[in-house]
Amino acid sequence: MSQSLTIEPLGATIEVEEGQTLLDAALRQGIYIPHACGHGLCGTCKVQVAEGEVDHGLANPFALMDFEREEGKTLACCATLLSDATIEADIDDDPDARVIPVRDFHTSVSRIETLTPTIKAIWLKLDQAIDFQAGQYVQLVLPGVEGGRPFSIANSPQQVAASGEIEINVRIVAGGAGTAYLHEKLKVGDKLTVSGPYGRFFVRRSLHDATGVPLLFIAGGSGLSSPRSMILDLLDSGCNLPITLVYGQRNAAELYYDAEFRALAAKHRNFSYVPALSEDASGGGAIGAAGATGTIAPAKGFVHDAAREHFKGDFSGRKAYLCGPPVMIEACLGALMQGRLYERDIYTEKFITAADASKPRSAFFKRV
Ligand SMILES: Cc1cc2nc3c(=O)[nH]c(=O)nc-3n(C[C@H](O)[C@H](O)[C@H](O)COP(=O)(O)OP(=O)(O)OC[C@H]3O[C@@H](n4cnc5c(N)ncnc54)[C@H](O)[C@@H]3O)c2cc1C
Numbered sequence: 001m002s003q004s005l006t007i008e009p010l011g012a013t014i015e016v017e018e019g020q021t022l023l024d025a026a027l028r029q030g031i032y033i034p035h036a037c038g039h040g041l042c043g044t045c046k047v048q049v050a051e052g053e054v055d056h057g058l059a060n061p062f063a064l065m066d067f068e069r070e071e072g073k074t075l076a077c078c079a080t081l082l083s084d085a086t087i088e089a090d091i092d093d094d095p096d097a098r099v100i101p102v103r104d105f106h107t108s109v110s111r112i113e114t115l116t117p118t119i120k121a122i123w124l125k126l127d128q129a130i131d132f133q134a135g136q137y138v139q140l141v142l143p144g145v146e147g148g149r150p151f152s153i154a155n156s157p158q159q160v161a162a163s164g165e166i167e168i169n170v171r172i173v174a175g176g177a178g179t180a181y182l183h184e185k186l187k188v189g190d191k192l193t194v195s196g197p198y199g200r201f202f203v204r205r206s207l208h209d210a211t212g213v214p215l216l217f218i219a220g221g222s223g224l225s226s227p228r229s230m231i232l233d234l235l236d237s238g239c240n241l242p243i244t245l246v247y248g249q250r251n252a253a254e255l256y257y258d259a260e261f262r263a264l265a266a267k268h269r270n271f272s273y274v275p276a277l278s279e280d281a282s283g284g285g286a287i288g289a290a291g292a293t294g295t296i297a298p299a300k301g302f303v304h305d306a307a308r309e310h311f312k313g314d315f316s317g318r319k320a321y322l323c324g325p326p327v328m329i330e331a332c333l334g335a336l337m338q339g340r341l342y343e344r345d346i347y348t349e350k351f352i353t354a355a356d357a358s359k360p361r362s363a364f365f366k367r368v
Contacts, residue, residue: 003084035076324351325350
């Protein structure tokens, strides 16, 4: 049995199946409601219920406070309908967002590689072609794990089209059921259901092409996945604007795909690569950069400090794309905003886990 959901201000009415979340129903009809974690943790998908009744599902009490429930708010990613309803959502019109309805894919695991002591790369062979924008993510349904688990697609649309495989890079989270399953139980040949594509973390290509604004990517940990897909896509499609990747890891053993980015920096004059290690910087050296100037050892320090030093504290005239754990995003927002970038110049993808749900939201930034 289904019920009707009207989404304002679009005035669109869609059918929602019993037990289906409002977000899932909207995305499958090609209607984008802003969201991030996908399982009630971050509050990005908060909407106002103007008419009708909803079940709030697994909404985390910090992401949807009691007073907000009383005011008629709900989280679209975990709310289901108890009657026909109307919601008011904060729908923005982004000229670079393509309308790609979310679909389910049946996949089989074709390859697993240990990239670092904490990160595995997993390749999933799809049963049908996937259309996505570089930077977007998929949700994995895992046996015995409640709710989907989001992972960014780490290879480029061109690579996915050629191989029929998506690559995800998964960092193990202490006490996390989903990442433990992927690291410890998953085997080549296993079948997994994946849905996607999700998210609005992609390059604002029309803006860069029109204005020539350089691109700055800052990635921390397994947050390299989206920027890797975006950078490979940009370079493959002949973008000749200046592109910089500042990439932070704890130590040299964790600095995966380092050789790939050094090779890309050597090949493309417009691409610079700045690795940084927070715990040790084997080889020493000041701030590292690999590019036209040659290969230098990684910087020592946090990724936001490496970015600040590389750009001498002045980021003006750029657009920044940040991807990684919330603490890294917060530190980078501080550095970028002190360095003359504004909220409108910065796009973020926060790799939120359940443990982040109870932490305060950004003091710097309204969009996350
Ligand atoms: C858009 C997006 C894209 C992402 N892409 C990637 C990627 O490409 N690569 C990657 O490695 N990661 C990525 N992540 C992060 C990844 O999704 C999480 O690490 C993963 O979902 C964790 O799942 P889990 O089941 O292992 O842990 P979870 O169940 O999320 O638990 C994580 C931790 O929180 C604790 N916890 C559980 N419930 C609570 C609670 N109620 N209160 C406090 N603590 C709690 C757990 O014990 C555990 O320690 C992404 C996240 C987002 C939002």
